[in-house]
Amino acid sequence: CDDTGDNTVTLTATDDSDNVTTATAIVTVVDDTNPTVLASGLDLYLDENGEASITIADIDNGSSDNCAFTLALSQTNFDCDDVGANDVTLTATDASDNESSLTVTVMVIDNIPPALSVQDLYFDLCDLDEVDIDVDDLATYSDACGIASAVIDLSHFTCMDNHGDNTVTVTITDNNGNITTLTANVEMDCDNTAPSCPTIDLVDAEDLGSSNTDNVTSIIDPTIQVIFTGMDLEAVEAGDEVAFYVNGVLLETATVSEADSSLGYVEFSTGPHTDGLTTFTAIHTDMCGYS
Numbered sequence: 001c002d003d004t005g006d007n008t009v010t011l012t013a014t015d016d017s018d019n020v021t022t023a024t025a026i027v028t029v030v031d032d033t034n035p036t037v038l039a040s041g042l043d044l045y046l047d048e049n050g051e052a053s054i055t056i057a058d059i060d061n062g063s064s065d066n067c068a069f070t071l072a073l074s075q076t077n078f079d080c081d082d083v084g085a086n087d088v089t090l091t092a093t094d095a096s097d098n099e100s101s102l103t104v105t106v107m108v109i110d111n112i113p114p115a116l117s118v119q120d121l122y123f124d125l126c127d128l129d130e131v132d133i134d135v136d137d138l139a140t141y142s143d144a145c146g147i148a149s150a151v152i153d154l155s156h157f158t159c160m161d162n163h164g165d166n167t168v169t170v171t172i173t174d175n176n177g178n179i180t181t182l183t184a185n186v187e188m189d190c191d192n193t194a195p196s197c198p199t200i201d202l203v204d205a206e207d208l209g210s211s212n213t214d215n216v217t218s219i220i221d222p223t224i225q226v227i228f229t230g231m232d233l234e235a236v237e238a239g240d241e242v243a244f245y246v247n248g249v250l251l252e253t254a255t256v257s258e259a260d261s262s263l264g265y266v267e268f269s270t271g272p273h274t275d276g277l278t279t280f281t282a283i284h285t286d287m288c289g290y291s
Contacts, residue, residue: 001067004029004096034100035065035092041104048112050080050144059090059104069094075106080145082108083176110176114143118170118184123157126288127192131157135170138184143174159190194290195236196229200280203267221271226282228264236261237287244268245281 007027014020038061046052056071063071074089086108091101118139123131135150153169166186173179201207202215203223209216226244228236240256252268260266270280285291 001031001095004031004067031067031094031096032098033066034098035069035094036063037090037092037100037102038062038064039090039102039104041088041106043107043109044078046078046080046083046108046110046112046145048144050110051078052108053077054088054106056090059088059106063090063092065092065094065098067094067096078106078108080110080175083110083145084108110145110174111178112144113178113180114141114147114172114174116141116170116172116180116182118182120185120187122187122189124189125159125191127159127190129159129190131188133157133186138168138186139170139172139182141170141172141180143172143178146175147172148175148177149173154186157186157188159188159192162186162188163190164188191286191288191290193234195240195284195286196234198229198242198282198284199227200282201225201227219271220273221269222273224268224270224280225265226268226284228261228284236264236284239287241285242266243283243285245283246270247279248281 005028007029008024009027010022010024012020012022039059040061042058044052044054053076054073055076056073059073060071069092072091075086078086084107086106087103088106089101089103091099093099116139121133121137125131133155135152138152139150141147141150150172154166157166164187166188167183168186169181169183171179171181202217203225206217206219206222207215208218226242236256238256238258238261241253242256243253244251251270254266254268256266283291
């Protein structure tokens with residue numbers, strides 16, 4: 001193979017008297033034998049980025065030639081667009097440009113399911129409220145080869161049917177049929193209970209009777225505390241309202257703030273009052289209208 005091409009050859013003739021005559025000729029060595037290509041296909045799995053690659057060694061199955069040769073593939077890199085059967089050609093070319101090729105099948109496979117994470121939801125509602133959610137309220141999802149569908153098995157909630165905890169199944173399907181499923185909890189905290197009855201008291205510094213709980217004072221414009229009681233659904237929440245009456249007449253309606261809720265009471269300035277008995281009444285109404 002090293003002599004392929006034109007070669008100069010000298011012929012020398014010598015007689016018995018040592019007379020010498022030479023002549024040269026060109027000998028052309030020709031390699032016209034094509035390489036033998038042997039190849040085999042394979043299954044190729046995409047990674048989490050939707051990519052995969054092959055090398056000559058993955059496809060070549062013992063190709064050969066009588067002289068030196070090189071191998072090349074028609075395609076080495078694959079992605080989501082290549083899922084399925086792909087024709088890949090292995091070509092062998094020797095130093096004399098003799099060439100042979102063989103086409104095999106590379107089956108590109110996506111078997112990685114979509115990435116999925118879910119979060120639980122909580123709704124603080126009144127007893128006649130309804131809530132609609134979609135999959136994006138519960139889930140974050142992705143797939144290198146794209147999403148075909150994202151569904152939940154329960155999307156409409158009512159306090160009548162769904163009060164408390166509800167298990168919702170999230171199902172994500174990618175474009176190649178891989179599926180991921182997780183569950184999340186949707187809690188419906190439905191208020192159909194009136195808040196506990198508040199208590200009414202003079203502020204300690206102005207309760208001047210024999211104790212600071214007997215509600216006796218000489219101050220004509222005392223400050224009155226409306227103290228919240230109750231737990232869970234009966235407890236106070238910011239946004240509730242307290243209507244405060246003096247001797248049956250509405251003095252003021254206060255909206256409970258976050259600070260009031262933390263303190264556990266609201267205060268009302270009253271007066272001036274004359275000597276004698278003054279009746280104070282407080283009505284605590286929650287945001288659902290229960291009182």
